[in-house]
Amino acid sequence: MNIAIAQSGGPTCAINASLVGVFKQGLLTEEIDAIFGSINGIEGMIGDELVNLKTIIRSNEDMELLRQTPSTVLGSCRYKLPSYEDDPEVYEKIMKTLTTHRIGIFIYIGGNDSMDTVVKLSAYMKHVGSDIRIIGVPKTIDNDLPITDHTPGFGSAAKYVAATVQEIIRDSSVYSIPSVTIVEIMGRHSGWLAASTCILRANGEEAPHLIYLPEGDFSAESFIEDVRKEMAKHKAVLVAVSEGVYDPGMEEFQSGATDVFGHKYLSGVGKYLERLVADKIGCKVRSIELNVMQRCSSHICSKTDIDEAERIGRHALRAALDGNTGMMMFFRRVSDAPYAVTIDMTDASNVANLEKMFPAKWITPEGNQVTDDAITYFLPLVQGEVGIYMKNGMPTHFQRPLQMR
Amino acid sequence: MNIAIAQSGGPTCAINASLVGVFKQGLLTEEIDAIFGSINGIEGMIGDELVNLKTIIRSNEDMELLRQTPSTVLGSCRYKLPSYEDDPEVYEKIMKTLTTHRIGIFIYIGGNDSMDTVVKLSAYMKHVGSDIRIIGVPKTIDNDLPITDHTPGFGSAAKYVAATVQEIIRDSSVYSIPSVTIVEIMGRHSGWLAASTCILRANGEEAPHLIYLPEGDFSAESFIEDVRKEMAKHKAVLVAVSEGVYDPGMEEFQSGATDVFGHKYLSGVGKYLERLVADKIGCKVRSIELNVMQRCSSHICSKTDIDEAERIGRHALRAALDGNTGMMMFFRRVSDAPYAVTIDMTDASNVANLEKMFPAKWITPEGNQVTDDAITYFLPLVQGEVGIYMKNGMPTHFQRPLQMR
Numbered sequence: 001m002n003i004a005i006a007q008s009g010g011p012t013c014a015i016n017a018s019l020v021g022v023f024k025q026g027l028l029t030e031e032i033d034a035i036f037g038s039i040n041g042i043e044g045m046i047g048d049e050l051v052n053l054k055t056i057i058r059s060n061e062d063m064e065l066l067r068q069t070p071s072t073v074l075g076s077c078r079y080k081l082p083s084y085e086d087d088p089e090v091y092e093k094i095m096k097t098l099t100t101h102r103i104g105i106f107i108y109i110g111g112n113d114s115m116d117t118v119v120k121l122s123a124y125m126k127h128v129g130s131d132i133r134i135i136g137v138p139k140t141i142d143n144d145l146p147i148t149d150h151t152p153g154f155g156s157a158a159k160y161v162a163a164t165v166q167e168i169i170r171d172s173s174v175y176s177i178p179s180v181t182i183v184e185i186m187g188r189h190s191g192w193l194a195a196s197t198c199i200l201r202a203n204g205e206e207a208p209h210l211i212y213l214p215e216g217d218f219s220a221e222s223f224i225e226d227v228r229k230e231m232a233k234h235k236a237v238l239v240a241v242s243e244g245v246y247d248p249g250m251e252e253f254q255s256g257a258t259d260v261f262g263h264k265y266l267s268g269v270g271k272y273l274e275r276l277v278a279d280k281i282g283c284k285v286r287s288i289e290l291n292v293m294q295r296c297s298s299h300i301c302s303k304t305d306i307d308e309a310e311r312i313g314r315h316a317l318r319a320a321l322d323g324n325t326g327m328m329m330f331f332r333r334v335s336d337a338p339y340a341v342t343i344d345m346t347d348a349s350n351v352a353n354l355e356k357m358f359p360a361k362w363i364t365p366e367g368n369q370v371t372d373d374a375i376t377y378f379l380p381l382v383q384g385e386v387g388i389y390m391k392n393g394m395p396t397h398f399q400r401p402l403q404m405r
Numbered sequence: 406m407n408i409a410i411a412q413s414g415g416p417t418c419a420i421n422a423s424l425v426g427v428f429k430q431g432l433l434t435e436e437i438d439a440i441f442g443s444i445n446g447i448e449g450m451i452g453d454e455l456v457n458l459k460t461i462i463r464s465n466e467d468m469e470l471l472r473q474t475p476s477t478v479l480g481s482c483r484y485k486l487p488s489y490e491d492d493p494e495v496y497e498k499i500m501k502t503l504t505t506h507r508i509g510i511f512i513y514i515g516g517n518d519s520m521d522t523v524v525k526l527s528a529y530m531k532h533v534g535s536d537i538r539i540i541g542v543p544k545t546i547d548n549d550l551p552i553t554d555h556t557p558g559f560g561s562a563a564k565y566v567a568a569t570v571q572e573i574i575r576d577s578s579v580y581s582i583p584s585v586t587i588v589e590i591m592g593r594h595s596g597w598l599a600a601s602t603c604i605l606r607a608n609g610e611e612a613p614h615l616i617y618l619p620e621g622d623f624s625a626e627s628f629i630e631d632v633r634k635e636m637a638k639h640k641a642v643l644v645a646v647s648e649g650v651y652d653p654g655m656e657e658f659q660s661g662a663t664d665v666f667g668h669k670y671l672s673g674v675g676k677y678l679e680r681l682v683a684d685k686i687g688c689k690v691r692s693i694e695l696n697v698m699q700r701c702s703s704h705i706c707s708k709t710d711i712d713e714a715e716r717i718g719r720h721a722l723r724a725a726l727d728g729n730t731g732m733m734m735f736f737r738r739v740s741d742a743p744y745a746v747t748i749d750m751t752d753a754s755n756v757a758n759l760e761k762m763f764p765a766k767w768i769t770p771e772g773n774q775v776t777d778d779a780i781t782y783f784l785p786l787v788q789g790e791v792g793i794y795m796k797n798g799m800p801t802h803f804q805r806p807l808q809m810r
Contacts, residue, residue, distance in 0.1 A: 072579045078580075081621050088799070164702065166701055168701065199797065202797045379798070390790060393787035394568055
């Protein structure tokens with residue numbers, strides 16, 4: 001029997017480690033012959049674009065390099081599988097790829113959209129009486145998948161964000177005049193990643209002085225009042241804001257202006273808050289977007305995250321070999337200190353297209369900070385450093401062979 | 406005799422290491438009693454705001470932590486000393502601070518503005534017949550100081566930028582559709598930091614495919630043509646652009662629109678190039694500002710840079726003890742491979758208010774790349790990693806005592 005692996009959705013630092021996990025388990029399993037990688041997620045299954053991973057990952061060193069290489073070595077996609085009723089042909093194409101290459105197991109590493117694919121594809125297999133098994137492996141820096149304690153990729157993103165926010169605190173504190181620095185942090189509709197900056201308190205930092213999440217109520221008036229209160233206590237105020245925070249004023253802010261090409265100015269909540277502070281308080285203010293660096297800064301990844309990502313990949317293949325299909329693997333936290341998780345599985349339909357929000361109980365009544373319970377939750381996820389292979393003073397990445405570019 | 410140290414200008418990862426260098430040399434020098442730190446650069450000398458550094462840096466561990474803490478532990482300023490003729494009172498205030506605290510040597514760590522202070526203050530001392538000595542120590546991530554081979558702080562910034570651009574390359578290469586990613590890099594009027602991304606070629610990277618510097622000619626037309634050519638060769642094109650690159654079209658781009666508060670939209674060259682690509686080519690395009698992270702990401706600092714910054718600090722104090730004044734210390738490169746520098750000194754007036762541009766001979770005739778000679782120059786500066794002290798999975802910083810906040 002052969003197997004296939006694909007990666008989907010937005011890149012993270014840990015998604016290649018999960019691939020390594022599946023691959024290693026595949027090498028160890030006698031009944032498995034070829035291990036295929038599907039190029040650009042499910043698109044590669046539809047278009048029969050597969051690579052033989054054993055010709056690409058050729059040594060232990062390659063596996064180590066892949067573990068420290070961010071993003072998806074097999075490429076990615078945002079393709080959403082149509083329903084079988086709407087487009088049976090797509091399913092037939094996938095089936096043809098699977099049968100042509102004698103693939104008995106397909107492992108899909110991705111977020112809640114990808115779990116939708118796992119649900120649909122496994123239902124199709126049952127429908128046509130095939131015993132090809134489909135298993136999902138979670139990943140997202142947003143940490144917004146239900147059921148699982150946390151998602152692979154999140155811990156590394158949180159570690160990068162915390163380390164960087166701490167450095168920005170130092171940077172913003174040097175001048176004698178009062179200032180406000182606003183850091184806009186990813187997370188889509190959920191505030192997990194922005195909230196995780198609270199772990200800096202474990203190292204004695206007072207900042208971020210204010211943390212705003214989509215799960216809390218936000219108003220421009222209370223924001224300005226919050227900032228004024230913090231400015232009375234601190235010379236340099238640091239605000240962490242989740243990209244999903246919404247204020248009706250933002251629409252007006254973005255509505256009027258167009259550039260010389262006729263495009264609308266679209267800016268994020270960080271820029272909006274910067275302008276609010278400039279207008280209402282008039283002090284020195286700067287907003288910073290951490291941008292894609294949050295999902296790809298593997299040079300400061302979390303060893304806990306990378307190790308867990310590999311481990312959940314191995315478990316996924318074992319679950320498939322045990323005959324399971326249509327399931328997503330997940331972490332169950334057994335203990336905070338000492339930190340311990342077990343790996344279990346759930347029907348992928350419990351995760352597909354669903355989001356898990358940051359708990360309201362961990363947001364302070366004022367809606368501008370998170371509680372110490374959140375620190376207890378987040379802290380284990382950022383522990384440990386991967387010894388990065390350096391060459392010429394720079395991290396070394398696994399380079400995709402030419403045929404895959 | 407006592408001595409005083411101050412830090413000035415924009416933060417870097419290495420400016421605290423230079424402070425440690427002066428401090429260590431001070432501890433070793435029998436004739437030196439107290440070592441004062443001046444809060445917020447020369448402002449602390451004017452306002453007599455000094456701290457006794459021996460009460461603040463109290464152990465070898467403190468010194469190690471300071472070496473890995475970005476930004477300026479003593480605060481900074483952008484204050485430009487007026488001429489003696491215009492404002493003798495400022496000089497008298499500084500003199501009063503110096504004499505009150507029996508300070509015989511003042512070491513000023515900063516950029517070309519700070520060297521102007523070294524020039525003026527040392528001239529004043531001569532003028533009034535004082536033997537108080539003033540020595541400058543260079544620092545800037547921009548690498549734009551004349552005379553010196555390079556500036557402390559630059560190597561760490563270059564290492565962060567290269568590592569991050571490499572991660573952005575991985576991140577931008579995952580989807581099957583063509584895309585352009587534009588990374589805007591600091592450097593003020595000079596292109597050193599943007600140019601340094603060429604070192605990725607030493608590790609087999611093809612990107613950045615295009616590098617634009619203020620020292621080269623820029624036109625929107627050739628830019629679009631360059632991008633089209635690269636898109637024919639690469640699915641994901643990465644452009645590094647120095648913040649100082651100027652195109653007349655930028656003014657028009659920024660001129661029209663105002664936001665709801667009546668402020669003008671001011672965006673950098675990265676955003677401008679993004680809009681140009683969107684308008685003229687119409688493909689997927691994203692611009693990324695590396696922002697202050699370029700000057701404060703000490704978690705991936707260059708050991709060569711940090712060690713040299715400390716060493717030049719030690720030399721500065723020794724030069725002052727030898728009777729020199731009005732001088733700036735600098736690096737003279739003896740050899741590229743094996744890399745070796747010696748430390749020498751020059752009259753600070755050779756540096757004050759002057760800028761050193763990226764050499765035209767290292768820019769390709771097309772003006773959109775740099776030559777291999779530039780790699781030879783840059784590569785030694787990013788070598789080596791500082792073993793960062795981690796706590797709770799995050800880098801540990803030297804925390805300023807409460808009295809200094």
